[in-house]
Amino acid sequence: MSGKQDCEIAALAALARQASFAVAGLSETVKNGALNAMAAALEKEADSIIAANRRDLTAARRTKLPAAMLDRLALDRRRVKEMSDSLRAVAALPDPVGRVISAWQRPNGLWIHKVRVPIGVVAIIYESRPNVAADCIGLCFKSGNSVILRGGSEALRSSLRIYSVLKEALRVRGIPEGAVNMVSTADRRAVEKLLKMNDFIDVVIPRGGEGLIRYVTENSLIPVIKHYKGICHVYVDEFADLNMAERVCYNAKVQRPGVCNAMECMLVHEDIAGRFLPGMAKLFRAAGVELRACEKARAIVKTAVKASEKDYRTEYLDLKLSVKVVGGVDEAAAHINEYGSHHSDAIVTENYANALIFLRRVDSACVYVNASTRFTDGYQFGMGAEIGISTDKLHARGPMALEELTTYKYMVFGNGQVRE
C-alpha cells in the first residue's frame, strides 16, 4: 500500500474518533429519525444497489466463486427490502445509551451511577454478504458509536453503494460525516494499518474464518472481540428422551448446516447408543448427512466413515457430522471443553443432576438443556438484533446486539467530598 493510502486510513480513523463524540450525544429521537431515513433511502436507491451488485456478481463468476457463495452475494429487491426493514427494526429497539446499570450512595454521601455509554469507534472486518454493511451501520449508529467497515473484496461494489446511500441519508440530516466509514480499497494492507490505529479505534470485531481471525489477533493493537467458528455439540445422555434427542439433533445439524450454531459433533452415551444411533443415522442418511464416527459408533452404524482426531476439531459448515460414543456427562463435558469452540452446546436428558453438571461444566457461551443449538442468535434470544456471536469471554459472550456495543462509565455526584 502506498504512503498516500496509509494517510487515508489514518485520516479516516481520526475523523471517526472526532465524530464519535457527537454521535454519542445524539438523542434517541434524532437517531431513530436517521435510521428510518436510511431505510427509506435504501428502498429509493434499490436499482442502483442492484446494479452495483450485478457488477460484483459478474466479477465473482469470472473468478469461479462457488454457487453457494454467489447466492450469498446476490441482491434483489426482496433482499434490499430486508435490509431496510432491519434498519426500521433497529429504530424501534430501545436505546441502551444512558441507561443506569446500577447506582448507590456511599457513607460519605457520594452518589455513584454506573451508566451505559457508547464504546466510541467500532471497526468491523467481515467476510460476508453485502447486507452486513447496512446491519452494522444501523446497530453501531443506534448504540451511539462511530463505525468503520471493511468488507470482503468480492462484495466491494455492492457494499460501497449501500454505504454511499446510507451516508448521504445521514448527511442530509446533519449527522457528522465521520459517523459511518468504509475502507474502500481491496488491499489487505489497509486492514493492517487500521489495526494499528489504537489511538482512534476502541474495538475491532472480526467476523469470519480462521485466516481472518488469526490475522486480526496477531496484528491488532486494538482490543478484539472475535466472532469465530462454532464447533457445536449435542450430547445425548443415557437418560434422554430418545424421540426428543432425535428431533433436537436433526434440527441442530440439518435445518441450516452452513451457520456457526449448527451441530458439528454428536456425542452419545454408550448405554443408549445401540437404541439411538440406528434410527438417527437413517434420518441423517435421508437428509444427505455424512457421518464420521468413532469405532464404537461404527460398530453400530456400519456406513459411517472413520473419524480422525482432526474431524473433532473441524467446523464442517456442511452436511457432515462427527459422532462419538462417550461414557457419561463428565466425558462429554471434557470432550466439549477440549475439542469445541466454546460457542453453543446442548445436552438432551431427563436427568436433573446430569443437566446441572452439563450446564456448569461446559465452558461455552451458550449451554442448552433439551433444545437445539440453533437458537444461539440475537433474534432468537429476544435481543431484537444481532451484530454477531462473540466466541470470546471478555466484554461480550454469545449473541451481541445493542447493549454489547456499549460500555459504561461511572458518574459520581458529590457536594465537596475530599479523601481523608
Added chain:
Amino acid sequence: MSGKQDCEIAALAALARQASFAVAGLSETVKNGALNAMAAALEKEADSIIAANRRDLTAARRTKLPAAMLDRLALDRRRVKEMSDSLRAVAALPDPVGRVISAWQRPNGLWIHKVRVPIGVVAIIYESRPNVAADCIGLCFKSGNSVILRGGSEALRSSLRIYSVLKEALRVRGIPEGAVNMVSTADRRAVEKLLKMNDFIDVVIPRGGEGLIRYVTENSLIPVIKHYKGICHVYVDEFADLNMAERVCYNAKVQRPGVCNAMECMLVHEDIAGRFLPGMAKLFRAAGVELRACEKARAIVKTAVKASEKDYRTEYLDLKLSVKVVGGVDEAAAHINEYGSHHSDAIVTENYANALIFLRRVDSACVYVNASTRFTDGYQFGMGAEIGISTDKLHARGPMALEELTTYKYMVFGNGQVRE
C-alpha cells in the same frame, strides 16, 4: 530464554487451564475456608517472608533503587498483617459466581439465564509492591479463576516466598496445584512466551508504566485489560463555589501525589481565574507543589513556570501540576478528551447545566461533580476490594474487583425446542 524455560511456561499455563475447571466449580464455603487458611499461613510465616524481603532490600540498595521505591518494597510485621487482613476481607465479600444477571422466557418457552461465571485463567503482570501477589491471588481465587502472576524483579524473593506460603495453604486443603502460579524467572522473555499462550490464558492484566503496557499490548495474543496511567483533571467552572474548589483541588493533588487518581492538571475558567488562582497557588506553594502553567495563568501567578505541550500529557506522580485557563466547560471537556488518559476527571460547579455537560462529554472511566478524583478506588466505591483500575473501555472500566474478574454464559432451559 532457553527451550527448557519455554516449555516450563507452556506447562504452567496448561496446568493453570486444567485447574481452572476445578476452581470454577468450588463452592463459596470451600473458597472462603481456603482464603482464611491462606491468611493464617501468612501470619504464621511472617518471619520467613520478612527474611526473604530483607534479601530483596539488600539487592535493591546495591542497585541504588530510589528511597520511595525501597519503601514500597519493604515488608514488616504490620504489612504482612495487612496482607492477611485483606485475604480475610475478600473471604467476607459475596461470591459473584453463579449470580443470575438476568433471566427471561421466550415465546417458544425457552428460559434463558445470563449467569456470572469465572473468566478462567487470569495472568497479571505487575511492577509493584510484594503485597500485590497476595491481593491478586485472593481476588482471582474468590472469583473462581486460576491465576498466573509475574511480578517485578526487585521484589522477586519476597513475592516467591508469599506465593509459596499461600500455595502450600491451598495444597493442604486439596485445592488443585494449578490454581495459583507464579513465573519465577526474572527473564523478561518469560513474559513474551506467556503472552502467546492464548489457548490457555483468557485475559492478561498489565499494571504499570508506559514501557510495560506498550510491551504487553504489542506482544500479546491474549485479550488485555490495561491498568495504565491517570492524567486526571479538575475543572474549576465559572460557577464554582471557590472554597469548595480549593479543597477539592488541594486534596486531588496533595493528599497522595504518587497514585494514578491524583490530579495532574487543573483547568480554570477565565472569568474566575483572577479570583481563584492566587489563593490556590499559595496553598500549593506551601505544600511544595510546582506549578506549570499556560500564559494566561502565569499572568496571574508569576511564580509558575511555563507549561509545555508535553506537560499536559504527563503523569507527574509527584508534587507538580499543570494549570490551564479555559473559556468554559466545552473547552475543558475537549482538553480532557484530547490530553487526558480517560481515567478520572472532575468539575467543580454550582451550575446544573454545566455539571450535566461535563458528565456526558468527558470520555473517562469516572467523572465527578464536586468531589476529588482521589475517590476512584475499589474500596472507596464500595466494592470491598480492588485488583486495579482499568483504563480500557471493554469488559471493565474504572475500579476492578470480584465482579470484573468474571464473565457470563447463557444457560438455556428447554423442553425439546427446535428451530423452524
